[in-house]
Amino acid sequence: MSTPARPLRWLIPVVLLIAWLGVGGGLGPYAGKLGEVATNDQAAFLPQNAESTQVIDAQKAFQQNETVPAIVVWTSQKQDAPVGDEQREAATGALASLAGSEGVVGKLSPALPSEDGRALQGIVQLSPDLGDELPAVLERIEKAGAAVSGTTVQLAGPAASQADLSDAFAGIDGLLLGVALITVLVILLLVYRSVLLPFVIILGAVFALGLACAVVYVLADHDVVRVDGQVQGILSILVIGAATDYALLLTARFREELAVHGDRFTAMRIALRESFGPITASAATVAAGLLALLLSDLTNNRALGPVGAIGIVCSVLSALTFLPAALVLLGRKAYWPAKPKAAEDQASGGRGVWHRVAALVDRAPRKVWAITLAALIACAAFAPTLTSKGVPLDEIFVNDAPSVAAQETLSEHFPGGSGNPAVIIAAADRLPQVTEAAEGAEGVASVAPVSEGGRPGGEPLVVDGRVRIDATLKDAADSDGAKEAVAALRTAVHAVPGSDALVGGYTAQQYDTQRTAEDDRMLIVPVVLAIILVILVFLLRSLLMPVLLVATVALNFLATLGISALVFTHVFGFTGTDSSVPLYGFVFLVALGVDYNIFLMSRVREESLRHGTREGILRGLTTTGGVITSAGVVLAATFAALGVIPLAFLLQIAFIVAFGVLLDTLVVRSLLVPALVRDIGPKAWWPGALSRESAEAPSGQESAASGTR
Numbered sequence: 001m002s003t004p005a006r007p008l009r010w011l012i013p014v015v016l017l018i019a020w021l022g023v024g025g026g027l028g029p030y031a032g033k034l035g036e037v038a039t040n041d042q043a044a045f046l047p048q049n050a051e052s053t054q055v056i057d058a059q060k061a062f063q064q065n066e067t068v069p070a071i072v073v074w075t076s077q078k079q080d081a082p083v084g085d086e087q088r089e090a091a092t093g094a095l096a097s098l099a100g101s102e103g104v105v106g107k108l109s110p111a112l113p114s115e116d117g118r119a120l121q122g123i124v125q126l127s128p129d130l131g132d133e134l135p136a137v138l139e140r141i142e143k144a145g146a147a148v149s150g151t152t153v154q155l156a157g158p159a160a161s162q163a164d165l166s167d168a169f170a171g172i173d174g175l176l177l178g179v180a181l182i183t184v185l186v187i188l189l190l191v192y193r194s195v196l197l198p199f200v201i202i203l204g205a206v207f208a209l210g211l212a213c214a215v216v217y218v219l220a221d222h223d224v225v226r227v228d229g230q231v232q233g234i235l236s237i238l239v240i241g242a243a244t245d246y247a248l249l250l251t252a253r254f255r256e257e258l259a260v261h262g263d264r265f266t267a268m269r270i271a272l273r274e275s276f277g278p279i280t281a282s283a284a285t286v287a288a289g290l291l292a293l294l295l296s297d298l299t300n301n302r303a304l305g306p307v308g309a310i311g312i313v314c315s316v317l318s319a320l321t322f323l324p325a326a327l328v329l330l331g332r333k334a335y336w337p338a339k340p341k342a343a344e345d346q347a348s349g350g351r352g353v354w355h356r357v358a359a360l361v362d363r364a365p366r367k368v369w370a371i372t373l374a375a376l377i378a379c380a381a382f383a384p385t386l387t388s389k390g391v392p393l394d395e396i397f398v399n400d401a402p403s404v405a406a407q408e409t410l411s412e413h414f415p416g417g418s419g420n421p422a423v424i425i426a427a428a429d430r431l432p433q434v435t436e437a438a439e440g441a442e443g444v445a446s447v448a449p450v451s452e453g454g455r456p457g458g459e460p461l462v463v464d465g466r467v468r469i470d471a472t473l474k475d476a477a478d479s480d481g482a483k484e485a486v487a488a489l490r491t492a493v494h495a496v497p498g499s500d501a502l503v504g505g506y507t508a509q510q511y512d513t514q515r516t517a518e519d520d521r522m523l524i525v526p527v528v529l530a531i532i533l534v535i536l537v538f539l540l541r542s543l544l545m546p547v548l549l550v551a552t553v554a555l556n557f558l559a560t561l562g563i564s565a566l567v568f569t570h571v572f573g574f575t576g577t578d579s580s581v582p583l584y585g586f587v588f589l590v591a592l593g594v595d596y597n598i599f600l601m602s603r604v605r606e607e608s609l610r611h612g613t614r615e616g617i618l619r620g621l622t623t624t625g626g627v628i629t630s631a632g633v634v635l636a637a638t639f640a641a642l643g644v645i646p647l648a649f650l651l652q653i654a655f656i657v658a659f660g661v662l663l664d665t666l667v668v669r670s671l672l673v674p675a676l677v678r679d680i681g682p683k684a685w686w687p688g689a690l691s692r693e694s695a696e697a698p699s700g701q702e703s704a705a706s707g708t709r
Contacts, residue, residue, distance in 0.1 A: 009265055012325070013324070013325035013326075013328045013329050014325070014329070016321050016322065016324075016325035017322070017325045017326060017329065020204075020207050020318070020321070020322040020325075023207055023210060023211055024203075024206065024207045024210055027210040027211055027213070027214035029210075030210060030213040030214040030217045033213070033217060034213050034216060034217055034220075034227065034232050034235075036217075037217055037220040037221050037227060046298075046299065046509055046512065046513065047297045047298055047299075047512050047513060047516040048297055048299065049297060050297075050509075050512035050513075050516060051490070051502050051503060051504065051508065051512065052503075052504035052505065052508040052509040052511070052512045053504075053509075053512070054502055054504070055423055055425055055502050055503065055504025055505070055508070056504060058425040058466070058502060058504075059423060059425065059468065059504070061463045061464060061466075062450060062461060062463055062468045067105055067106060067125035067126060067127065067128065068125070068126045068127075068128045068158050068159045068162065069123050069124070069125055069126070069157045069158055069159060070123070070124045070125075070126055070138060070141060070155055070156075070157050070158075070159035070160055071121055071122070071123055071124075071155065071156040071157035071160070071406070071410060072091075072095065072111075072121065072122045072123075072124060072141060072142075072145050072153060072154075072155060073119060073120070073121050073153070073154045073155070073156055073406055073409050073410050073413075074087070074091050074111070074119060074120040074121075074145065074148055074151040074152070074153050075118060075119045075151060075152050075154075075409060075413070076118055076119075076150060076151060076152075077150055077151060077152055078150070080118065081118070082116075082117040082118055083113065083117065083118060083119060083120050083151065084150075087120070087148055087149070087150060087151055088111050088113060088120055090147070090148040090149070091111035091120050091122060091145070091148045091151075092110045092111045092122070094111075094144045094145050094147055094148055095108045095109065095110070095111060095122045095124065095144075096108055097144055098124060098140070098141060098144055101140065102133075102137065103126050103127050103130050103133060103134075103137035104124060104125070104126060104127075104137070104141075105125050105126065105127050106125040107125075108122070108123075108124060108125075109122050109123045110122065114413035114414050115413075115414075116413055118413055119409070119410075119412075119413035119414070120151075121410065121414060123157070124141055124159075126159050134159065134162065134163050134166070135163050135166075135167075138155055138159065138160060138163055141155065142155055154402065154405065154406035154409055155402065155403065155406055156403055156406035156407045156409070156410050157403075157420075160402065160403035160406060161393075161396075161403045163403070164397060164401040164402065164403045164404075165229070165647075168229075168397060168401075168645060168646050168647050175644055175645075176233055176236060176237070176641060176642070176644055176645060177209075177236055177240075179641045179644050180236065180237060180240050180638050180641040181202060181205075181206070181240065183637045183638065183640075183641055184198075184201075184202060184205070184240060184244055184634050184637065184638060185198055185199070185202055187630070187633055187634050187637055188201060188202070188244075188630075188634070191626075191630045191633075192335075192630075193337070194334070194335050194336065194337070195336060195337070196330065196333065196334055196335075196336065197251060197334050197335060200323070200326050200327070200330070200334060201243075201244055201247045201248070201251070201323070202244075203322075203326075204243055204247055204318045204319065204322045204323050204326070205239065205240045205243035205244050205247070205315070205318070207318050207322055208239050208243040208311075208314045208315045208317070208318035208319075209236060209239045209240060209243075209311075209314075211314045211317070211318075212235065212239050212310050212311040212313075212314040212315075213235070215310050215314070216235065216307050216310055216311075219306075219310075225303060225306050225307055226299065226300075226302075226303040227303065227307060228300060228303065229645075230300065230304075230647075230649060230650065231300070231303050231304050231307050231308075233642060233645055233650060234304060234308065234642070234653070235307055235308060235311050237638050237639055237641060237642055238308055238311050238312070239311040239312075239314060239315050240638050241634065241635040241638035241639060242283070242286065242311070242312055242315040242316075242635075243314075243315035243318050243319060244631070244634050244635070244638070245282075245595065245631040245634065245635055246279045246282070246283070246315060246316060246319035246320075247318075247319050247323050248627050248630055248631045248634070249275055249278065249279060249599055249627060249628075249631065250271060250272070250275045250279065250319060250320075250323055250324070250327075251323070251327065251334075252624075252626075252627035253270075253271040253274055253275050254267055254268055254271040254324075254327050255335055256271075256623070257270045257271050258331070258332060264327075264328050264331040264332075265328060268324055268327060268328050271324075272320070272324060274606065276320065277539060277602060278539075278598050278599050278602040278603075279316065279319060279320065280316065281535055281536075281538075281539040281598050281602075282594070282595040282598045282599065283312050283313070283315070283316045284535050285531070285532045285535050285536075285591045285594050285595065285598070286308075286312050286591040286592060286595065287308075287309040287312040287313065288528075288531040288532070288535070288591075289528045289531065289532065289587045289590065289591035290304065290305050290306075290308035290309045290312070290587060290591070291305050291306065291309050292305070292524050292527045292528045292531065292587070293305035293308075293524065293583075293587065294306070295520070295523055295524055295527060296516075296520045296523075296524060296583075297516045297519070297520065298513065298516055298517060298520060298580065300580070301520060301580060301583065304584075352622075353625070354621060354622045354625030354626060355622055357621065357622075357625065357670060357671070358617075358618040358621045358622045358625075358674075359618075361617070361618070361621065361671065361674045361675050361678055362614070362617075362618055362678060365674075365675040365676075365678040365679040366675070366679050368671050368672075368675035369671070369672055369675035369676045369679060372667055372668075372671045372672045372675070373555075373672060375667075376555050376556065376558075376559040376667070376668075376672070377555070377559075379558075379559035379560075379562040379563050380555060380558035380559045380561070380562050381562060382561075382562030382563070382565050382566055383558045383559075383561040383562040383565065385562075385565045385566075385569075386561050386562075386564060386565035386568070386577060386582070387575070387576040387577065388514075388517070388576065388577045388578070388579050388581060388582050389480065389483075389514055389576050389579065390478065390510050390513070390514055390576060390578060390579050391478075391574070391576055391577065391578050391648050391649065392476075392478045392479070392575060392576070393407050393476070393477070393478045395574055395575065395576075395648050396647065396648055396649075397646055397647060397648070398646040398647065398648060398651055399646045401646075411476050415445040415446070415472050415473065415474055420477035420505065420506040420507065421456075421470040421471055421472045421473070421505055422444075422470070422471040422472075422473060422485075422486055422489055422503055422504070422505040422507060422508060423468060423469075423470060423471075423503070423504045423505040423508075424438060424468070424469040424470075424471060424489075424493055424501055424502070424503050425466055425467075425468055425469075425501065425502045425504070426466065426467060426469065426493065426496075426499045426500065426501040426502075427465060427466060427467075427498060427499050427500050427501075428460070428462045428465050428466055428467045429465075429498075430496055430497075430498055430499040430501075431449060431460060431467050431469070433496045433499065434469060434493050434496050434499050434501055435447050435449070435469060437492040437493050437495065437496050438469065438471050438489060438492060438493055440492060441471075441485065441488045441489040441491075441492040441493075442484075442485060442488045443473055443474050443475060443481060443482065443484060443485025443488060443489075444471050444472070444473060444474065444485060444488075444489060445472045445473060445474045446471070446472045447469060447470070447471045447472075448469065448470055449461075449467050449468065449469050449470075450467070450468040450469065450470055456470045466500075471489060473485045473486075473507060477505075477506050477507045477510075478506075478507070478510060482507045483507060483510065483511040483514070485507070486503060486505075486507050486508045486511050487511065489503050490503045490508075513579055514579045516579075517579035517580055517582075517583065518579075520583055521582060521583050521586075524583060524587075525583075525586055528586070528587060528590060528591070529550055529554065529590070532550055532590065532591065532594050533546050533547065533550050536549060536550065536594070536598070539598065539602065540601060540602070540605060540685075540688070541605075541685075541688045541689075542684075542685045542686065542687070542688040542690070542691070543686060543687060544680075544683070544684055544685070544686045544691075545601065545677075545684050545685055548673070548676060548677070548684065549594060549597045549601065549673065550590075550594070552597070552668050552672055552673055552676075553589070553590050553593035553594050553597065553664065553668065554590060555668075556589065556593055556660060556663055556664045556667075556668045557585070557586055557589045557590055557593070557660065559663060560585070560589060560656055560659055560660035560663060561582065561585070561656070563659060563663075564585075564652070564655060564656050564659065567655065567659075568652065568655075572651070574648060574652070577648075577652050578648070578649045578652065580649075581649065581652050581653060581656070584653055585653065585656040585657065585660070588639075588653075588656075588657045588660075589656065589657060589660040589661070589664070592635065592657070592661060593660065593661070593664040593668070596628050596631070596632060596664060596665055596669045597668075597669055597673060599624055599627075599628050599631075600620060600621065600624050600628060600669055600673065600674075601620070601673070601677075603619075603620040603623060603624050604616050604617055604619075604620030604621070604674075604677070605620075605685075605690065606620075607619040607620050607623075608620075608685075608690055609690065613677075613681060613682045613684075613685070613690060614678065614681075617674055617677055617678050620674075621670070621674050625670065628665060628669060629665055629666065629670070631665075632661050632662060632664070632665025632666070632669075633662070633665070635657075635661050636657070636658040636659075636661040636662045636665075637658070639653070639654050639657040639658045639661070640654050640655075640658040641654070642654035643655075
């Protein structure tokens with residue numbers, strides 16, 4: 001009767017393998033095409049309901065053609081020497097020579113001198129849809145400006161920043177993915193000392209990434225989801241890390257069962273049955289945590305939510321279909337030259353790091369959890385010192401970006417807000433009152449209505465009964481002083497009766513983003529914790545244990561923020577973090593941190609049902625210690641690869657997640673959680689059935705359980 005079924009059980013893995021090879025071959029190229037539907041226009045990611053966003057919409061009526069300004073800055077090559085009239089005329093001529101050239105639109109401003117007479121500036125309006133042609137257009141502008149003898153020319157403003165940003169993200173498709181995959185491969189080769197298995201795991205992760213990118217590409221192309229360089233980079237890292245983690249859990253369990261049962265199909269059936277719950281629950285926590293970002297009012301946060309969740313789903317599909325098929329077809333050869341080892345041998349072998357860790361937890365649980373808890377609390381005490389008011393312009397890029405240097409030069413010789421004025425939209429019949437109110441606001445250097453030519457000064461342009469007024473701020477546009485000036489400016493112009501005034505511009509956008517990010521954290525953090533708690537309750541069939549696990553990963557997050565605050569300030573030299581960094585760090589660390597506790601405690605629960613609570617803790621820690629630690633190291637290394645993209649935001653995320661995952665894997669999951677559960681005993685599983693068992697299983701029960709294996 002069983003003979004006809006034998007060919008069928010070989011057919012299923014073969015069909016699955018062929019299907020995934022088709023996915024890899026057909027959809028794999030989308031991993032490199034996602035940049036085609038990505039946008040790095042930061043205006044598209046502002047808070048939907050913010051005042052600065054309303055100003056962007058209102059501004060469009062005052063622009064016959066939407067433009068992106070490039071600011072040309074000249075300084076004398078002689079230190080502290082003024083720029084002469086001849087150089088000013090030459091600079092004006094250089095600007096005029098650009099009129100009508102490709103990419104340049106609108107009227108060109110003359111070169112204007114700074115108050116100290118040591119610098120000149122001119123504004124060149126560019127078409128917003130230049131795309132890949134932008135660097136060539138900027139190079140032409142810089143070449144024209146370089147014709148002014150005796151001066152050094154630099155390019156600042158939104159156009160120059162956009163070019164540097166695009167250059168920074170240029171490595172996402174190739175460099176980032178290559179570094180991540182090579183890093184994971186090296187770690188797997190070192191840890192598993194197997195020739196074939198690491199390549200199988202990597203192949204599964206690549207297939208998952210190709211599928212995820214294809215789905216996201218189609219959705220982004222139809223404007224269902226929005227993708228930028230940051231989301232694109234995080235998606236790649238998230239899929240590779242998650243797919244590898246899930247693969248490690250399944251391959252470790254298959255190896256154990258293969259050593260016990262011998263038959264590859266029986267071993268895979270048991271491995272899938274025992275791993276399915278932890279893997280899907282872990283994926284659900286991450287996906288649900290990411291989808292909670294849809295509650296955010298920041299568009300880039302909402303963009304990451306569904307995109308990241310799609311990546312997690314694809315990772316699970318690969319881990320539960322492609323990988324089992326490949327492992328069944330390979331059998332023991334997958335682990336060559338290593339030999340599969342039974343869980344009983346791991347748990348009772350008496351040697352190895354994890355046996356010694358388990359023995360320490362068993363011998364002095366209260367001392368272990370007390371020391372680790374005190375250390376984590378001490379680290380968490382520094383968390384409030386991490387400022388998330390935004391990253392200054394001169395810290396956005398890790399390397400020395402030309403646009404940043406140009407902006408510093410501009411700020412040195414002109415008012416700090418030059419090139420990035422606050423934009424006021426108000427009723428035309430209240431122009432004098434609004435102008436007077438704006439001029440009296442603290443932190444404002446100058447105020448002028450915008451004329452028909454698109455520049456401040458002259459006869460104001462009136463559109464639909466409204467005017468645009470530019471207010472140059474005294475402080476740099478990205479500074480705390482400038483944000484305070486925007487708040488004061490809003491208070492002043494809002495007080496003008498009948499003005500219907502709105503204040504926007506770059507500084508206002510940063511101010512609104514910061515306040516929205518704070519509101520998002522207050523809303524999303526408890527939602528994510530509640531979602532994870534519910535998932536753990538269903539998985540572990542307990543109430544106290546899920547609360548304990550959520551509390552420990554939350555403490556791990558706070559301890560990571562504390563260490564990050566010290567490292568960012570004293571090692572990297574950052575004066576602050578992007579306003580979204582704490583929320584991103586929370587979602588990734590808490591959701592991914594719970595993963596490892598799910599892997600551990602689901603195995604502890606399984607072993608406790610067979611051998612009793614005390615023995616279950618020790619066996620669970622010993623048998624999963626190596627694989628979970630390997631998974632943590634792989635995930636940390638994968639996120640650390642984000643550091644190859646020279647942007648402060650991604651570097652900060654990379655450090656927080658990488659350090660936090662290692663802290664969680666090596667301290668929280670290895671010492672704190674097992675020691676707490678060992679000290680609390682069966683009551684930790686309240687009100688589940690395990691809470692009513694004694695800490696030790698009856699010898700007959702343990703013997704019977706062992707016999708079943």
